[in-house]
Amino acid sequence: MMKQQKYFVSGNEAVALGVQRSRTQVVTAYPITPQTVAMERLSEMVADGELRTEFMLVESEHSALSAAMGASAMGTRTFTATSSQGLLYMAECLHYASGGRWPIVMMNANRSVALPWSIFGDQRDSLSLLDSGWIQVYVEDAQEAFDMIIQAFAIAEDEQVLTPVMVNLDGFTLTHTYEPVFVPTQEAVDAFLPPYQAPVKMDLDRPLNMAFSSTPPNNMEFKYQQHQAMEAARPVIAQVEQAFHAHFGRAYGGLIDAYRCDDAERILVTVGTVTGTARQAVDQLREQGQKVGLLKIRFMRPFPHEEVARALRHARAVGVLDRDISFGYEGTVFTNVNSALIGNKVVPPALNFIAGLGGRDIGVEDIEKMFERLAAAMDGKAAKRVEFIHLGVATDE
């Protein structure tokens, strides 16, 4: 195994290190809380000569992703980062980048969306853009953040995929929390991640009409291709993780990570950093003899419908914790999980727990409450399909 050095860094800094070790050639930067430190560290690396990259300061998030598309169209490995309002401001460019098949990697610091204005965390920003054609991965800690930046380039640049990847870190909970992170040497990362070879790029010797428009007789075929590329990403994600494990000794389970699910009667589904809290709650309940399990969804696109259905097939009650709500229906993760469950022979009662909006803390006791609700549902008691957990006041419900 290659030599790795232990760093003590925040989630943002882990991302910056991942971008550096990936030999990223162009970084387009516009700051937004809580992503700013990632860009500051990259800027310092460039100033100190530790990173040879074209560091472009742009005037908005819309420009950040537009410039990233231009850089990627030149065949360069390109990174940018954003959060919340910034992500929404570049929303049209997200569709443009995936349609253009440019393998950009972008960090998103998950943060709530105004109004009310808030810089604190939830996942309503990225989940509202599930349909933008990007691969979306959600990481749990700083090590996974570092590892997934490097893996994200390998996935995005695969010729079968050529689709941009959004690496999501919960704002503050992860972006600003310091943890030990093992960082392999540059030579070790080089051996895992070769330079990007763009199959199509701006080239004076082979001039192309790039990013053209297309009328109804041809347009839908390009959308079909995008869907096929996203489907092709499933095995590629597995292969990349296998290779990463062989190089660096770490693996995360692919599209999902099931914890103590094998004999679990009640399973809670989580996305992002809250998984750590939920793991602790599951351990505590297991000590009391309760058969509970945890299913961490790592990739929201491509959505692991088969893996989710398999992991939940013996559960007698399923809960989905959403740091998100689609007003007038339910949490978006819940919608996706339910759709995956429909194919199972037995579909257990499923409850949706809306929690942690706008930076509201989610404690172990909140998770335990969710498992209590699932116990009631398992016993056939009437339960609220969608419940806001840990509201600070009484309501009329």
Added chain:
Amino acid sequence: MRRPPVREYPRPNHIRDYPCGPHFQAGYIVDKAAGWRLERPVIDVRQCINCLRCYLACPEGAIARQANKVEVDLEFCKGCGICVHECPKDLIHMTAEGT
């Protein structure tokens, strides 16, 4: 800067015939726009100074550069008249279709 007349674009039969993403060798125009046109541009090629402004400005790429003149491919011209506006010698005029 020399561009040949519009190349024939073979209609794809299989999804593999499409490029990966909307990027393809230049010089092909896929969608014919003649049906949009109420008037067509007519160029007085005898007095044309070959400055190529119409060739550069045509938003459809429907004007091809020939040896000493320019030529409009009327299958792809949508009749917008930008070439008329751009011609410094006022040598391009719109003429009603059917005349």
